[in-house]
Amino acid sequence: MHRSAVRDFVVGVFVLIGLGAIAYLSMNVGGFSLRRDEGLVVYAAFDQIGGLKPKAPVVISGVKVGQVHAIVLDKNFRARAQLDLKSELKIPTDTTASIVTSGLLGDRYISLELGGEETYLKPGDDIAMTESAVILERLIGKLIHNTDVEKPK
Amino acid sequence: MSALIQDLGFSVIRMIDHFGKITVFAAQIGRAALTPPARVRLFVQEVFNLGVLSLVIICVSGLAVGMVLGLQGYNTLVRFGAEQSLGAVVGLSLIRELGPVLTALLATGRAGSATAAEIGTMVVTEQLDGLRMMSTDPIHYVVMPKALAMIFVMPMLSALFIVCGLGGGYFVGVTLMGLDGGTYMSSLQSAVDFDDDVVSSLLKALIFGLLVGLIATYRGYTCKPTSAGVSSATTSTVVIASVAILIFDYFITALWGV
Amino acid sequence: MLAAAEAATDEAHVRLRDVCMAFEDREVLRRLSCAFPRGKISVILGGSGSGKTTILRVIGGLVHPQSGAITVAGHEIQGLSETEMYTVRQKLGMMFQGGALLDSLTIFDNLAFPLREHTRLREAEIADEVHRQLAAVGLTDVDELLPGQLSGGMIKRAALARAIIRKPEILLVDEPFSGLDPVSVKRIEALLRRINRELQITMLVSSHHIPSTMRMADQVLLLLDGVPIAGRPHDLQKSPDPRVAGFLSEEADDSFDAAELVGRRSE
Numbered sequence: 001m002h003r004s005a006v007r008d009f010v011v012g013v014f015v016l017i018g019l020g021a022i023a024y025l026s027m028n029v030g031g032f033s034l035r036r037d038e039g040l041v042v043y044a045a046f047d048q049i050g051g052l053k054p055k056a057p058v059v060i061s062g063v064k065v066g067q068v069h070a071i072v073l074d075k076n077f078r079a080r081a082q083l084d085l086k087s088e089l090k091i092p093t094d095t096t097a098s099i100v101t102s103g104l105l106g107d108r109y110i111s112l113e114l115g116g117e118e119t120y121l122k123p124g125d126d127i128a129m130t131e132s133a134v135i136l137e138r139l140i141g142k143l144i145h146n147t148d149v150e151k152p153k
Numbered sequence: 154m155s156a157l158i159q160d161l162g163f164s165v166i167r168m169i170d171h172f173g174k175i176t177v178f179a180a181q182i183g184r185a186a187l188t189p190p191a192r193v194r195l196f197v198q199e200v201f202n203l204g205v206l207s208l209v210i211i212c213v214s215g216l217a218v219g220m221v222l223g224l225q226g227y228n229t230l231v232r233f234g235a236e237q238s239l240g241a242v243v244g245l246s247l248i249r250e251l252g253p254v255l256t257a258l259l260a261t262g263r264a265g266s267a268t269a270a271e272i273g274t275m276v277v278t279e280q281l282d283g284l285r286m287m288s289t290d291p292i293h294y295v296v297m298p299k300a301l302a303m304i305f306v307m308p309m310l311s312a313l314f315i316v317c318g319l320g321g322g323y324f325v326g327v328t329l330m331g332l333d334g335g336t337y338m339s340s341l342q343s344a345v346d347f348d349d350d351v352v353s354s355l356l357k358a359l360i361f362g363l364l365v366g367l368i369a370t371y372r373g374y375t376c377k378p379t380s381a382g383v384s385s386a387t388t389s390t391v392v393i394a395s396v397a398i399l400i401f402d403y404f405i406t407a408l409w410g411v
Numbered sequence: 412m413l414a415a416a417e418a419a420t421d422e423a424h425v426r427l428r429d430v431c432m433a434f435e436d437r438e439v440l441r442r443l444s445c446a447f448p449r450g451k452i453s454v455i456l457g458g459s460g461s462g463k464t465t466i467l468r469v470i471g472g473l474v475h476p477q478s479g480a481i482t483v484a485g486h487e488i489q490g491l492s493e494t495e496m497y498t499v500r501q502k503l504g505m506m507f508q509g510g511a512l513l514d515s516l517t518i519f520d521n522l523a524f525p526l527r528e529h530t531r532l533r534e535a536e537i538a539d540e541v542h543r544q545l546a547a548v549g550l551t552d553v554d555e556l557l558p559g560q561l562s563g564g565m566i567k568r569a570a571l572a573r574a575i576i577r578k579p580e581i582l583l584v585d586e587p588f589s590g591l592d593p594v595s596v597k598r599i600e601a602l603l604r605r606i607n608r609e610l611q612i613t614m615l616v617s618s619h620h621i622p623s624t625m626r627m628a629d630q631v632l633l634l635l636d637g638v639p640i641a642g643r644p645h646d647l648q649k650s651p652d653p654r655v656a657g658f659l660s661e662e663a664d665d666s667f668d669a670a671e672l673v674g675r676r677s678e
Contacts, residue, residue, distance in 0.1 A: 007201050010201065011197050011200050011205060014200070014201075014204050014208065014309075015200070017309075017313065018204070018306075018308075018309025018310070018312060021312035021313045022308065024316060025248065025312055025316065025354075026351050029244065029248075029319075029341060029345050030345050030351035031342065031345070031346070031347050055346060278509055278511060279507045279508075282471075282473050282505075282511060283507055283512070284513075285471075285472075285473060285493075286471055286473070286504070287524065287525045287528065287577075288498075288500045288525075288528075288529060289524075289525075289529075
């Protein structure tokens with residue numbers, strides 16, 4: 001067969017940059033991680049999650065520290081979200097989890113405001129204090145209702 | 154009028170007949186792939202012919218498409234004050250649709266037609282019959298390495314197209330329009346999800362590679378042994394593969410999103 | 412004439428019985444029965460489209476007739492699958508009209524191909540065998556050339572070398588003299604006769620070149636409008652049948668004129 005060392009080398013380079021492009025897209029852009037990080041798993045139950053979806057970021061002081069893994073309805077019909085956080089985090093037991101919106105009409109995510117307790121959450125614990133999502137329609141409804149009530153004065 | 158309906162009927166029957174034949178052909182290729190000897194040298198040569206030689210057109214086109222996306226995206230988003238999301242717009246468009254589809258269409262034109270012509274010429278010059286008479290299966294020696302190489306190469310070409318496109322979008326958005334580079338990248342990264350977007354993009358590219366590889370080798374292999382036959386094999390490869398890519402794109406997108 | 416062919420039945424290496432072959436619209440072979448004796452050179456003679464190449468392709472299993480039985484070296488091949496045919500083809504070699512060499516491989520790689528694919532010979536042994544065959548057909552210094560760089564006559568000789576490199580029992584030769592000048596024709600003819608003599612290979616040759624046919628054939632199968640007429644060259648030339656005489660003289664005139672015109676080597 002026609003052996004060409006140059007051609008084989010070129011093909012090798014091609015495959016390397018091809019795989020490199022795939023790896024770049026997967027990891028840098030898509031956020032794929034090879035490290036099976038056994039992160040810190042905690043839970044938070046909300047009355048209303050709004051449009052919070054799995055894979056939504058969990059944020060402390062604006063920095064992403066984990067993501068929402070799954071959301072299920074618990075026996076009290078509250079929405080219980082599983083949060084996968086970085087394993088090295090120490091979350092005080094009086095931390096508050098709030099569902100906030102990025103921008104005015106953007107995606108929902110969870111923001112944690114750390115408390116002051118010296119005891120920390122263990123894996124599998126629930127965050128006690130939660131703030132549900134603000135539903136824009138309710139807010140507008142309240143506004144209209146308040147305006148209406150004021151009229152017959 | 155009835156003649157028209159008859160013609161239509163015959164066309165449909167012939168099309169279904171082709172579906173059957175191409176499925177059998179695909180099975181033959183699959184069986185050949187599992188039978189020794191492994192045609193590594195031929196495979197490598199085909200990766201060169203189909204992949205390396207397509208690099209220039211893929212990268213240039215990717216860059217151009219990315220730049221256009223950046224420009225159009227910016228002009229539209231800026232009206233809503235949402236130009237910060239340019240990275241997301243360019244990235245998602247490229248990764249979800251334009252990357253795999255345009256790469257496959259370009260590859261069809263370049264590599265697909267070349268493959269069909271090459272195999273067709275071998276039919277005309279009795280080289281395939283020569284192989285048969287030497288007790289070597291032409292599907293194993295000629296078709297299989299080409300088809301497998303096309304499947305292998307397509308996801309990589311698609312990824313390269315996308316990366317060049319992201320770069321093109323970056324160039325337009327950041328360098329020309331003055332967006333912040335970090336904003337572009339973070340918008341891109343937060344919008345693109347590995348499972349939903351990147352995996353489905355690579356899967357699409359893989360399936361398109363299978364389609365083009367199969368159609369190009371089939372049309373070449375079954376071409377009429379005349380020069381008109383070779384020409385017809387080449388053009389029909391491009392037409393059929395292009396349509397198949399677009400139709401399959403819809404179904405993959407619909408099914409993957411479920 | 413037919414009697415002469417029947418008498419060789421016992422030594423028939425290849426036999427066709429009532430073979431019917433039709434392509435889409437044309438019927439090419441109509442209930443053809445014939446036998447080709449072992450170790451001899453049989454030439455299938457006829458004009459264009461008479462079916463001579465088709466007979467070879469049927470014997471090689473490249474096309475399947477609608478009906479009829481074909482026996483090749485003791486194997487009944489009608490109805491065999493492609494994989495089963497590969498086993499039969501180990502005993503066959505075919506020299507195609509255009510050579511059918513793989514145009515992306517060098518001449519050396521082309522000849523080495525069947526050995527590399529189907530034998531366990533080491534590279535050094537393969538190289539020896541290839542060079543031996545090339546020398547036998549009179550080709551030197553062509554190892555690194557591609558088929559596209561060879562002349563017509565050289566391609567045919569390389570194709571011949573490739574066809575016999577696996578030492579087949581039967582050699583199918585499709586129009587070996589087409590497109591060649593008279594000097595090359597004589598050269599190929601001499602090669603074929605020598606190979607037949609030295610290696611005892613049964614040869615089935617399709618041709619429309621009468622002088623060479625008459626010189627080298629042990630038996631001729633003449634196809635006139637689908638009607639096969641078999642016999643020894645000598646007998647055919649003296650045949651009282653007007654069609655036979657007409658065919659032989661018509662083709663012969665053309666060939667002899669050409670031979671006188673060109674008197675130089677052109678390879």
